[in-house]
Amino acid sequence: MNNLKYVILGIFLLLIQLLISGYINIWPMLYIAVFPLLVITLPYTCNHIVSILTAFCFGLLVDILSDGVLGLNAAAIVAIAYFRPLLFKVAVSKTTLENTIEITQRTIGTTQFLLVTALSYAIFFTIYIALDSWGYFSFIYTIARFLLNIIINTAVALLLWKSINSQIFR
Amino acid sequence: MRIPPSFYYSMGRFLLFIAIEAICIVMASNNGIVQQYKIVGKIRDIQALFWEAGNNVKAYSKLKSVNTELAAQNMKLMEENMKLRQHIFKMNGDSLTGMLLSQGVLSDTSFSYDWAKVIKNSLNTTHNYIVINKGRNHGITEDMGVVTPNGVVGIIRAVGKNHSYILSFLNQKQQISAKLGDNITFGPLSWDGNSIGYATLNEIPQHVPVSPGDTIYTSGYSSFFPPDIPIGIAESSKIVNGMHRAVKVKLLQDFRLLDYVIVVKNNHFKEIDSLSGKIITE
Numbered sequence: 001m002n003n004l005k006y007v008i009l010g011i012f013l014l015l016i017q018l019l020i021s022g023y024i025n026i027w028p029m030l031y032i033a034v035f036p037l038l039v040i041t042l043p044y045t046c047n048h049i050v051s052i053l054t055a056f057c058f059g060l061l062v063d064i065l066s067d068g069v070l071g072l073n074a075a076a077i078v079a080i081a082y083f084r085p086l087l088f089k090v091a092v093s094k095t096t097l098e099n100t101i102e103i104t105q106r107t108i109g110t111t112q113f114l115l116v117t118a119l120s121y122a123i124f125f126t127i128y129i130a131l132d133s134w135g136y137f138s139f140i141y142t143i144a145r146f147l148l149n150i151i152i153n154t155a156v157a158l159l160l161w162k163s164i165n166s167q168i169f170r
Numbered sequence: 171m172r173i174p175p176s177f178y179y180s181m182g183r184f185l186l187f188i189a190i191e192a193i194c195i196v197m198a199s200n201n202g203i204v205q206q207y208k209i210v211g212k213i214r215d216i217q218a219l220f221w222e223a224g225n226n227v228k229a230y231s232k233l234k235s236v237n238t239e240l241a242a243q244n245m246k247l248m249e250e251n252m253k254l255r256q257h258i259f260k261m262n263g264d265s266l267t268g269m270l271l272s273q274g275v276l277s278d279t280s281f282s283y284d285w286a287k288v289i290k291n292s293l294n295t296t297h298n299y300i301v302i303n304k305g306r307n308h309g310i311t312e313d314m315g316v317v318t319p320n321g322v323v324g325i326i327r328a329v330g331k332n333h334s335y336i337l338s339f340l341n342q343k344q345q346i347s348a349k350l351g352d353n354i355t356f357g358p359l360s361w362d363g364n365s366i367g368y369a370t371l372n373e374i375p376q377h378v379p380v381s382p383g384d385t386i387y388t389s390g391y392s393s394f395f396p397p398d399i400p401i402g403i404a405e406s407s408k409i410v411n412g413m414h415r416a417v418k419v420k421l422l423q424d425f426r427l428l429d430y431v432i433v434v435k436n437n438h439f440k441e442i443d444s445l446s447g448k449i450i451t452e
């Protein structure tokens with residue numbers, strides 16, 4: 001039953017991502033990526049290797065079905081999955097993690113959730129931008145793109161998570 | 171000293187991570203979009219049905235802008251037509267034919283053209299692509315150029331039965347040969363990656379004057395596009411690394427309004443390609 005929640009969440013995020021990629025043109029430099037939320041919110045107890053493989057398959061699926069370059073989203077989301085345990089150790093206290101299975105704003109706290117999400121997007125966009133346009137733009141421009149994407153995506157992810165979380169993780 | 175099992179476990183996870191990242195990097199660097207189109211051709215065919223339906227809905231919403239653009243194009247054609255009529259009026263038919271033949275206009279069979287409808291046009295990444303509703307069944311092959319009366323759209327990189335995939339000009343990997351105004355100065359024109367309305371013409375010698383308002387045309391030095399298709403208007407220029415001039419070009423084609431495109435077939439492409447191959451092997 002618990003796995004079913006994550007399957008539903010994955011399908012939902014995939015559909016939103018396809019809609020955003022296909023029909024919303026804001027600015028070529030701004031990439032709205034909501035699908036990493038699946039990996040960020042996987043249960044803390046989820047096996048590390050399972051989460052890496054889940055991230056790879058999910059990222060590849062997004063690449064295949066959306067406008068992405070094959071392997072680009074997959075590489076970026078796999079990096080989140082790999083560094084996830086470390087991010088939680090840095091951002092959330094040990095006692096909170098011991099009593100937490102589902103990762104939500106309610107279970108780990110809004111500030112901690114915000115921090116984990118922002119750090120996850122920082123990892124995501126480090127890989128994404130490096131693979132997407134390494135050396136193509138100036139350093140300042142790349143840094144501006146990196147920061148803008150982290151800020152906007154963290155805000156979008158929090159808003160989205162707030163609205164879907166109560167529906168799926170009731 | 172005994173190595174704890176947790177070390178092997180962490181090392182295993184690390185190696186798995188590195189292996190997956192390496193696979194992804196290879197896929198991404200191997201021109202991922204084309205590869206993706208070839209791998210999932212069947213999925214793309216099904217998706218094309220949805221894109222076509224979605225595009226029909228979109229087409230209604232942008233009818234006003236498309237009409238304005240068509241009216242402008244119409245006006246340009248009328249002006250050109252009037253000028254040509256005046257020329258014909260001034261000289262008799264035989265001398266006109268003679269003049270055109272001597273200039274190689276009538277004998278130029280290098281390129282042939284076909285039209286196609288855009289059913290998918292990605293604009294929001296730095297690796298954009300376009301899908302059109304014609305493919306192998308309509309005589310479309312890889313490496314054909316795609317243009318509109320307002321400029322260059324891209325190059326066909328993968329062909330399905332009824333659809334073709336174009337590497338859009340709005341793609342970091344795309345560069346076309348363009349010339350500045352009516353003179354012989356040319357250089358590579360590429361999208362600036364930032365705004366869908368601008369490109370940069372590079373490697374223009376410093377001594378060549380560039381005035382805002384100069385028109386940029388295709389140079390004809392590539393086998394993909396015929397010469398003299400207007401692409402954009404020079405807005406400003408700056409000297410890069412003290413060597414060359416980089417010209418900021420405002421594109422004439424608004425990629426948001428792409429609806430119908432012209433596929434350009436170079437009838438001598440195979441010959442040129444095989445000659446290039448020979449030169450490389452020598």
